[in-house]
Amino acid sequence: MVCVLFFDSYMFSSPNLISYRAEHRHRMSVIETLLAVLLLLVVEVSCLTQVPCVGGSYKDGTAKGQYLYTVTQCGLVIYDWAQPTLKHIGELGSHGTADGIALFENSVLILADEGVQIVDVSIPARPQLTSTYKTKGPVQIEVFPDLSIAVVATGVNGMDIILLNDLTNPTPLVQNYKYSGHKSTTSLKQLRPGVLLAAGTDVVAAINVTDPSDPTMMSSIATIGSVISIDAYDTQFGYLLLGSRGISVLDCSTLTNIVIAQTENTPGRSATSSAVTGDAVIVADGKQITLFEVTNGILGQASELGIDLPLLTTSSISKVVIRDGGGIGVLQGGFIFIVTTTSEGMSVETTYSMLNVISASVVSSSTLYLSDHAVDSVLVVMDITVPEQPRTLSRFLLGLGTPSASLGMIFVQSMSFIIVCTGEGELVVVNVSDGAAPLLVETIPCNCTALASLEIDGVGSFLLVADGSSVQSYSLTDFRQTAKYDFNGARSIAVSVNGTSYVAIVGSMNMGVAVFDVSDPSAVVLLWADESIPLGLPIQVAVTDNKTAVISSLNSGITLLDIRNPSDPQLLSFISLPTTMKVAVAGSMIYVATGGGFTEIELLDPRSPVVGQNVSLSGAMYFSDPPLPISYSSIGNGFLYCSLIGRLEIWHNSLPPTPLPWSGGGGPITPPHSISETDDNLVLIVILAVTIPVSLLVIAGIYLYSDKRNVRFRDETNQDLMEME
Numbered sequence: 001m002v003c004v005l006f007f008d009s010y011m012f013s014s015p016n017l018i019s020y021r022a023e024h025r026h027r028m029s030v031i032e033t034l035l036a037v038l039l040l041l042v043v044e045v046s047c048l049t050q051v052p053c054v055g056g057s058y059k060d061g062t063a064k065g066q067y068l069y070t071v072t073q074c075g076l077v078i079y080d081w082a083q084p085t086l087k088h089i090g091e092l093g094s095h096g097t098a099d100g101i102a103l104f105e106n107s108v109l110i111l112a113d114e115g116v117q118i119v120d121v122s123i124p125a126r127p128q129l130t131s132t133y134k135t136k137g138p139v140q141i142e143v144f145p146d147l148s149i150a151v152v153a154t155g156v157n158g159m160d161i162i163l164l165n166d167l168t169n170p171t172p173l174v175q176n177y178k179y180s181g182h183k184s185t186t187s188l189k190q191l192r193p194g195v196l197l198a199a200g201t202d203v204v205a206a207i208n209v210t211d212p213s214d215p216t217m218m219s220s221i222a223t224i225g226s227v228i229s230i231d232a233y234d235t236q237f238g239y240l241l242l243g244s245r246g247i248s249v250l251d252c253s254t255l256t257n258i259v260i261a262q263t264e265n266t267p268g269r270s271a272t273s274s275a276v277t278g279d280a281v282i283v284a285d286g287k288q289i290t291l292f293e294v295t296n297g298i299l300g301q302a303s304e305l306g307i308d309l310p311l312l313t314t315s316s317i318s319k320v321v322i323r324d325g326g327g328i329g330v331l332q333g334g335f336i337f338i339v340t341t342t343s344e345g346m347s348v349e350t351t352y353s354m355l356n357v358i359s360a361s362v363v364s365s366s367t368l369y370l371s372d373h374a375v376d377s378v379l380v381v382m383d384i385t386v387p388e389q390p391r392t393l394s395r396f397l398l399g400l401g402t403p404s405a406s407l408g409m410i411f412v413q414s415m416s417f418i419i420v421c422t423g424e425g426e427l428v429v430v431n432v433s434d435g436a437a438p439l440l441v442e443t444i445p446c447n448c449t450a451l452a453s454l455e456i457d458g459v460g461s462f463l464l465v466a467d468g469s470s471v472q473s474y475s476l477t478d479f480r481q482t483a484k485y486d487f488n489g490a491r492s493i494a495v496s497v498n499g500t501s502y503v504a505i506v507g508s509m510n511m512g513v514a515v516f517d518v519s520d521p522s523a524v525v526l527l528w529a530d531e532s533i534p535l536g537l538p539i540q541v542a543v544t545d546n547k548t549a550v551i552s553s554l555n556s557g558i559t560l561l562d563i564r565n566p567s568d569p570q571l572l573s574f575i576s577l578p579t580t581m582k583v584a585v586a587g588s589m590i591y592v593a594t595g596g597g598f599t600e601i602e603l604l605d606p607r608s609p610v611v612g613q614n615v616s617l618s619g620a621m622y623f624s625d626p627p628l629p630i631s632y633s634s635i636g637n638g639f640l641y642c643s644l645i646g647r648l649e650i651w652h653n654s655l656p657p658t659p660l661p662w663s664g665g666g667g668p669i670t671p672p673h674s675i676s677e678t679d680d681n682l683v684l685i686v687i688l689a690v691t692i693p694v695s696l697l698v699i700a701g702i703y704l705y706s707d708k709r710n711v712r713f714r715d716e717t718n719q720d721l722m723e724m725e
Contacts (some may be wrong), residue, residue: 023342058331060100061321084349092127093100102141111138133170142188149212151187157523179205181219182695189230199227218255241271275320284317364411387639395612396438408451421448440480450492462521473521485524494541503566505549507538515566542583572606
């Protein structure tokens with residue numbers, strides 16, 4: 001049996017033999033039959049494997065009624081925009097990068113690598129893939145509802161025109177259409193019914209598509225630069241965004257002779273998107289929003305109502321969306337800014353951000369802190385007063401530019417400090433006493449890999465740092481370094497307190513495990529070290545009840561040490577686990593992030609730890625060298641918060657752990673083959689229930705009637721195709 005996996009359905013096929021003649025029957029052995037059954041099951045299950053796609057920056061968007069439809073690199077994300085704030089309600093993944101979107105009736109058309117995906121959004125919370133029109137290199141799409149057609153720009157390939165009468169089977173009317181002067185079609189806009197503006201490299205054309213099967217160019221004109229996008233004010237004027245060249249007004253009053261009536265510079269470095277609202281044109285220019293007043297299609301001076309968006313990302317604005325009934329949405333990187341306009345100016349009403357790559361997390365009381373670094377390094381502060389419904393309070397920019405994984409993060413309760421080791425040679429100290437308005441306190445140059453806080457009664461608060469080559473301490477009063485001890489390979493650190501004794505347990509790539517006396521932060525003293533304990537790459541050290549040190553090592557496992565006598569720790573046990581990452585401690589339970597999920601371990605007797613259930617979490621992935629899976633856990637209020645690529649999963653700290661439904665922070669993006677996990681399981685059950693019995697019957701028939709010596713296969717002309725001995 002041959003398994004063929006198509007993009008939008010599962011299909012099984014086998015050769016259709018017209019006839020065969022078998023002589024001399026020879027039964028398969030029992031072993032051969034069992035091997036055939038095993039091979040069949042492997043093929044069946046492998047054909048059902050799906051890879052989820054999550055996260056990414058917003059690429060395009062459009063609005064209809066109270067809903068905002070956006071696409072990221074990975075697929076469709078839908079929001080309820082009834083209020084100034086956004087509420088995430090649904091999503092559907094795409095195979096390959098999703099770059100553009102358009103609306104048609106109760107469906108959205110999404111541009112992806114493989115072509116145009118038509119998705120039914122009649123129930124916005126449960127979008128369903130209807131069909132896919134395959135074409136090469138789609139870059140933009142424009143829909144003509146009255147003609148039931150969609151025009152797809154395909155770059156150097158020209159344009160395709162698709163008939164949408166039957167959304168389950170979109171029909172190409174014209175493919176690879178190119179107009180005069182065509183080099184590449186990258187932008188499209190309907191000017192009036194049956195008239196299309198198409199532009200690309202240095203040219204824009206008016207095209208009559210009243211007869212969609214026979215498009216006709218009416219006129220064209222050269223532009224002063226490549227057209228990035230087109231908008232339309234009315235049936236006469238079009239607006240061409242020309243990147244660094246600004247914005248041009250296209251007078252289309254005579255379609256056989258379109259002319260450029262005006263060109264204006266824009267304040268920023270590159271115009272990327274525009275939208276028409278009332279008697280104004282809003283232009284997104286780099287990271288600015290500029291409003292031009294319009295009189296009879298002609299642009300006035302740039303209004304003083306323009307606004308610079310908050311500096312939260314280095315990405316340029318990708319789209320400006322106008323909501324029915326008023327409201328402006330600006331898509332930039334992983335953010336959506338809701339902008340309002342009054343007579344006094346424009347302002348950002350609310351900011352929505354999807355979670356991208358969460359590399360560190362920590363819980364304090366009713367607050368969850370996350371380090372997000374997909375586009376820029378950002379501190380996310382979330383209220384978890386209702387543990388199963390986190391609410392984003394703020395996103396604080398830690399650093400711009402190419403982000404690095406945040407290697408460590410701690411909360412210093414006495415000072416309300418969050419301290420983040422960014423991996424970019426900096427320690428960033430942020431005051432989060434007001435979670436809705438974090439304040440930068442200090443930035444300390446330091447090549448840190450792990451952090452621990454030290455609070456000594458009567459002395460003060462200190463920060464302990466492992467930086468790969470040493471153990472350092474810093475005062476959190478004046479942020480000066482108070483001590484440094486060279487210790488090669490120091491990668492992870494934790495503090496244990498026993499009475500008036502303060503010790504730091506350090507994991508090293510080269511020196512095994514060490515214990516330092518840090519009771520005097522100005523004089524770090526080595527108490528004990530054992531190079532014979534192989535740690536590989538020590539990711540984290542945690543301490544349970546100030547008695548047991550838990551050391552997590554990548555591609556190794558968990559090492560448990562008795563540290564009640566810090567001068568002579570005792571090895572208690574070792575737990576072998578694959579790809580061991582961060583550890584979350586909850587009483588006698590520890591939860592170990594393993595890249596593909598997490599494993600629960602009971603430590604009532606650390607000499608005989610009990611390894612419990614392993615929970616798989618889709619969305620964990622590997623990156624960098626060596627590969628580091630993104631899956632960190634934090635315990636708070638009896639709940640386990642698991643940070644993944646593109647989302648946050650919440651599990652109740654029970655036996656066994658129980659997942660809680662939550663769609664915040666951008667949420668997971670579902671593969672297009674399924675609407676939910678329940679539907680996936682149902683499809684799996686139905687397919688296996690039908691195909692396995694049939695396949696077993698086929699194998700049984702082969703077992704009873706197979707021929708190993710002279711089997712001839714013939715086609716419909718009765719000619720021999722093959723003879724097997």
